[in-house]
Amino acid sequence: MAFSYTNSKGKTYILHHKQTTLKNGSQQTIYFFAKEAKEGALDAVPAGYEVSESKNGLPVLKKQK
Numbered sequence: 001m002a003f004s005y006t007n008s009k010g011k012t013y014i015l016h017h018k019q020t021t022l023k024n025g026s027q028q029t030i031y032f033f034a035k036e037a038k039e040g041a042l043d044a045v046p047a048g049y050e051v052s053e054s055k056n057g058l059p060v061l062k063k064q065k
Contacts (some may be wrong), residue, residue: 002041005033007057015051015061016040031061 005014013033014046017040031046045051049061 001043002037003044005051005059007053007059009057011035011057013059014038015042015045017046018040033059033061 003011004012005015006012013035014025014037015020016032016034016038018030018032031042031049045061048064050064051059054060
């Protein structure tokens with residue numbers, strides 16, 4: 001079951017990840033939210049991260065302090 005987040009406006013978003021290659025050749029993991037489940041959906045928030053909401057209601061993943 002994919003991790004979902006419902007914002008203050010009542011819309012549900014699903015957490016995803018994707019491996020991308022940077023210009024210098026190194027790999028980086030990108031985390032993002034989408035309205036529908038796609039390839040790369042995650043079951044839980046990665047360790048060391050938390051979900052917060054931007055001013056316009058979009059969920060964002062932030063590193064914990």
